[in-house]
Each structure stands twice: as C-alpha cells, then as structure tokens.
Amino acid sequence: MSVPRLAVSVDLVVLTVREQRLCALRWRRDRPPYDGAWSLPGGFIQLDEDLPVAASRLMAERAGLADVRIHLEQLQTYGYPDRDPRQRVVSVAYLGLAPDLPASSRAQVLWTAVDELVHEDRAAFDHRRILCDGMERARAKLEYTSLAAAFCPPEFTVAELRRVYEIVWGTSLDPRNFHRKVTGADRFLIPTEQTTTRDGGRPARLYRRGDAEQLRPPMLRPRA
Amino acid sequence: MSVPRLAVSVDLVVLTVREQRLCALRWRRDRPPYDGAWSLPGGFIQLDEDLPVAASRLMAERAGLADVRIHLEQLQTYGYPDRDPRQRVVSVAYLGLAPDLPASSRAQVLWTAVDELVHEDRAAFDHRRILCDGMERARAKLEYTSLAAAFCPPEFTVAELRRVYEIVWGTSLDPRNFHRKVTGADRFLIPTEQTTTRDGGRPARLYRRGDAEQLRPPMLRPRA
Structure with a gap:
C-alpha cells in the first residue's frame, strides 16, 4: 500500500x-x-x-x-x-x-x-x-484549572489574579466574591509572608501558585 | 528549504x-x-x-x-x-x-x-x-459537559445515566444526590411524558438530552 x-x-x-x-x-x-x-x-x-x-x-x-x-x-x-x-x-x-x-x-x-x-x-x-x-x-x-497563574509573575496579589481573569474573559468580577472563591479553592494559592503596595492601595498579601492543577470548586465565567 | x-x-x-x-x-x-x-x-x-x-x-x-x-x-x-x-x-x-x-x-x-x-x-x-x-x-x-448522555439510548432514566457515570468513573454515587444534581443542572435533561419499568423497579421517568453542552453546575468526580 x-x-x-x-x-x-x-x-x-x-x-x-x-x-x-x-x-x-x-x-x-x-x-x-x-x-x-x-x-x-x-x-x-x-x-x-x-x-x-x-x-x-x-x-x-x-x-x-x-x-x-x-x-x-x-x-x-x-x-x-x-x-x-x-x-x-x-x-x-x-x-x-x-x-x-x-x-x-x-x-x-x-x-x-x-x-x-x-x-x-x-x-x-x-x-x-x-x-x-x-x-x-x-x-x-x-x-477549571489553576492556569490563570501562568499569566502572573511568580508572586502576585489576588487583585492581580482577578485582573487576569477579567482581561482573559473580557468581563468584570466582584472583588470580594472573587477573593473568597480563589482563596477558598483547594491548593490554588499559597500565601507568602510578603505584602506589596504595587497596586497602589493598602499593602496586599502576595501569593504564589499552589500545586493544584484542577480548581475545586471551579471558577465559572459569568453567563452572557 | x-x-x-x-x-x-x-x-x-x-x-x-x-x-x-x-x-x-x-x-x-x-x-x-x-x-x-x-x-x-x-x-x-x-x-x-x-x-x-x-x-x-x-x-x-x-x-x-x-x-x-x-x-x-x-x-x-x-x-x-x-x-x-x-x-x-x-x-x-x-x-x-x-x-x-x-x-x-x-x-x-x-x-x-x-x-x-x-x-x-x-x-x-x-x-x-x-x-x-x-x-x-x-x-x-x-x-463538565453533558456527554454522559452520548453513552445512553435517546431516552433514558436517571438511574441509567447514573450507571454511566459510575462505570466510566469506576465509582459508586449516591442515587438521591445524583438525581438532585442532574435534574437541577441547567438544560441537561428534558423530561419526556413516558415512564419505563425496564430497570425492574417502580415506573421511572424517561428523559432525553437537553441542548446544554456545558454542565452548570458541573458534576465533579468524588476525590480519591
């Protein structure tokens, strides 16, 4: 053949x-x-x-x-x-x-x-x-995954992570709700001992990416 | 070249x-x-x-x-x-x-x-x-999707759908909890007017697959 x-x-x-x-x-x-x-x-x-x-x-x-x-x-x-x-x-x-x-x-x-x-x-x-x-x-x-952190520097704030979600999804997200979800997701974010004021506001805690690949619970996009 | x-x-x-x-x-x-x-x-x-x-x-x-x-x-x-x-x-x-x-x-x-x-x-x-x-x-x-229904005949019971999940995942699922989740997921299952006794028990309602491709909320696998 x-x-x-x-x-x-x-x-x-x-x-x-x-x-x-x-x-x-x-x-x-x-x-x-x-x-x-x-x-x-x-x-x-x-x-x-x-x-x-x-x-x-x-x-x-x-x-x-x-x-x-x-x-x-x-x-x-x-x-x-x-x-x-x-x-x-x-x-x-x-x-x-x-x-x-x-x-x-x-x-x-x-x-x-x-x-x-x-x-x-x-x-x-x-x-x-x-x-x-x-x-x-x-x-x-x-x-469904922790890949948003792939867009962030090695250490990042929750607000920086939220901006990634907002920019990739083309939407705006409620800051408190977002904070609660991502810090509650299992092994997504590991707090470091450091804070930063690079966002311009009060000192914000810096996190690094945890070892979770899957996000549980997932962060679902707001529906159109 | x-x-x-x-x-x-x-x-x-x-x-x-x-x-x-x-x-x-x-x-x-x-x-x-x-x-x-x-x-x-x-x-x-x-x-x-x-x-x-x-x-x-x-x-x-x-x-x-x-x-x-x-x-x-x-x-x-x-x-x-x-x-x-x-x-x-x-x-x-x-x-x-x-x-x-x-x-x-x-x-x-x-x-x-x-x-x-x-x-x-x-x-x-x-x-x-x-x-x-x-x-x-x-x-x-x-x-995350309604694809379990691809393993089912065009009309199926919730128990038949649950068996698909159990067999593909190699696990057992709580029947009531499963029933609540799949019938609550948006546009996953459409009830028909028919029932069947082919499962052997009481007459069970037959469903067909709805037009949802994504399952909201998702059905997460039990964690190991």
Missing part, C-alpha cells in the same frame, strides 16, 4: 497579558503566500523530533522565546486539504501561556492585542481560526 | 458502555509489526481528505461503524519519532463515545473491557497510552 506523505508543521498561539490586554504573538509575513499578512509563529517539524520538542524549538527560533517560563500544551491539529496553497500541510497547534514578557528582539515578531488581531483584515492560512480556538481554550481552562 | 514529509494516520479510541463495563473497540493485528497484538482501529489519511472526514471514513471502514449515532472529537496528536518501527508516522487520535452498539461484523474488531485491554501484555505502538488518554478525556468530560 502506498502511504501518502505530507508536511507537518507546528503553529504557536502564545498568549500573555500586557498593558491590561490579552495579547498574542504575531509573525509578520514578508513573502508569498499572504505577503504582508499576520500569521502565527511556526515551522515544519524535523524528521527526528517529537512534537513538543518541535514546539519548544520554534518557540525559541521563531518566537524568540528561549529560556522563559511558559506553559505549553497541545491545542488541536488542523488538516483540511487546502489550508496552505503551496502544499498539503497538517499543522499541530500549541498553546503557550506566559506572564508579561519583554518585546521580542525580532522585527517580525510582535505582541498584539487579540481583539485587534482577530479583526485585522489579512490573516494568513487558517491562523485566525487557530488563534480563536486558542483563546477559547485559555478562557475555558481558567474556569 | 526542503520540507520533511511524513505519513499521517488517524487512530480511533471508541468507547461504549456494554454489559455494565466501559469497553473500547480493539483491532486484532495479523501482520508485523506487533503481529497478534491489539491496536486501535485506524489508518492513513488520504491526500484529499480533512481529518474529521478521515476519522469518519475509518470509523466505517475499519471499525465497522457506519451510520451510527456517535460523538466524535479530536483527542490529541502523537508524533514521537520511533512510535512506528516502519516509518515516521504522526497520528491524530479521535475519541468516539457511543451508546451500546451491536458487535462488529468484522472478526478483527472486538469490543473489550478497557481494564482488560489496559493490562493486556501486547499492545501495538503507543496505543495503550492513547487509549488511556482517551479514557481520561471521557472521565473529565463527564464532569
């Missing part, structure tokens, strides 16, 4: 919270197809590398993010026949969640607010859809 | 509840590699077909499940270099959840209880790991 052979790529949806907005890393294309359009950073996997290895390599090579603390997970695989006009490419998308990182040193790589990116006219391939799937995955995971 | 080209397959984790056990569809291999071992039904994608199309085709061709009501979703993609000794194969696994279905007409395809399958000596490729990932996905999805 002859087995069809295809190119397999990895595309990266990297999300962070910068300047009070949910931002994604975009790659500015400078050659056809989609010359001048935005795309996700990515590239082809090599014959000798596993998928997570390819994702980490491309995170360094293409996104300029080497040696940074980042949560990386497989998002979904996209494979309809005409998604790349040059050849058949099956793309394994990875989702990265990161605390606010410095701007990339590469001119082609920029953090951009996701609401601008989603509404921008020219997106390459099916990358707008992959970005939207990544955003929805992040929104849903904030409900 | 030369782009490496690989074979891409789809492998199917198909789960059902049969005779009070969680069962998966296995494929008995009759040629090397892994001659005589069990594997998941699957095959290579064709150059002109999208991934979900390939999954549906293989569900019919290899699993013998054409024209059946089945929930099918992408599970995860597996791509480490030596997972197939013949060549580099990236496999996109799909998870199918089905109500109890007739035995397959194919001798190579058998429903087998997952606890037997997981402990059987000879599993082909990384299919034991893919099966375990599929089982965990199903267990987790029963918490």
